[in-house]
Amino acid sequence: MDAAGRAGFAARGLIYVLVGVIAVQIAFGGDGGGQQADRGGALGELAGQPFGSAMLWIVGVALAGMALWRLSEAVFGGYGPDGSKLSRRAAALFRSVFYCFVSYSVLSYAAGDRGSGSGSSDRHTDDVTARVLDWPGGQWLLGIAGAAVVIAGGWISVRAVRRKFRDKLRISAMSARVRPVVEGLGVTGGTARGVVFAAAGVFALVAAVRHQPGKAKGMDDTLRAFRDLPAGPWLLALVALGLAAFGVFSWCNARWRKL
Known part of the structure; x- marks a missing residue:
């Protein structure tokens, strides 16, 4: 199980490094090589490299390993004296489900379903936000979710x-x-990741208050929003380098994490 978890951290790190590289290109007037600065863009970038197809399969399987390791934490408890707490088990179960979805999307993309895994996070966010706003009390639900993401980012x-x-x-x-x-x-990496989370939560709150699904932003649009601020290109570059640093830190977790 240790090997599965470490492989998952390595795969997660690769995705974050690629997102950071694309975002740096966007910061200084490029289009990121035509890729979105999100997981889908990272997969597209990886697919275009030599042996890209094989790498996609490896990443997908490694992320499945991460999901399996997180599930073992939920069932048997994690490392440390508080590893068996109900809150830790619940968080591990949530992460397991999340990585199951991510792994499935990557493996589907590797198998030739180019509409899976590589879809725009911005378009997906718009679709989900629109559906939520159509629900009874959806505006409140979206606002609560946005506030929760802001708090989580902080x-x-x-x-x-x-x-x-x-x-x-x-x-x-x-x-x-x-x-x-x-x-x-x-x-550096954790701070940048939290800032991006919090910014995405703010956009969700704005979408809820204005009842406009388009105001919510996925990862790519959230990062691009930094570029539109004063000193934006440099700010986006700083955040992008932070995300890349988180990717490298994930590789360090693959080596030194207590599992």
Whole structure:
């Protein structure tokens, strides 16, 4: 099970690094090579590389390993004294379901279904938001969901800044030179990831308040929104490098995570 979890972290890291690279290109006036700065864009970028098809299969299987490892945490409990708490088990189950979906979309894309996994996160977000707003009380539900995402983003960033990830890493196994690099990647990457989450939550709140599905944004449009701010290209580049740093930090988890 350890191998499955570590493979999943490696695959997650690759996706975040590719998203970061695409976002950096977008920051300075490019179109990201025609790719979206989201998971679908990352898969498209990977597919275009030598042995891209094989890499897609490897990533999909590795993400399935992540889902299986998270499921084992939900069933048997995770690492540490609080690993068997109900809240930890519930969070692990949610992550398992999420990675099952991601793995399925990647494997479907690898099998030739180019409409799976590579779809625009922005279009998907618009569709989901429109459906929710059509429900009775949908405006309130979307607003609550948006607020929850904002809070989650802030929580992710704060935990990163406070280096809470250290508890889950085998710090003693790192050399004195490697340790500060890994911690720097964790702080930078986790903070950037939290900022993107929070920004997406704000757009969902705006969509709820204005009852306009188009105001909600997926990952690609959320990142592009940073470019439209004062000093936007540099701000987007900073966030993009942070996402890439989170990808590299995921690779560090593949090596030193306590599983």
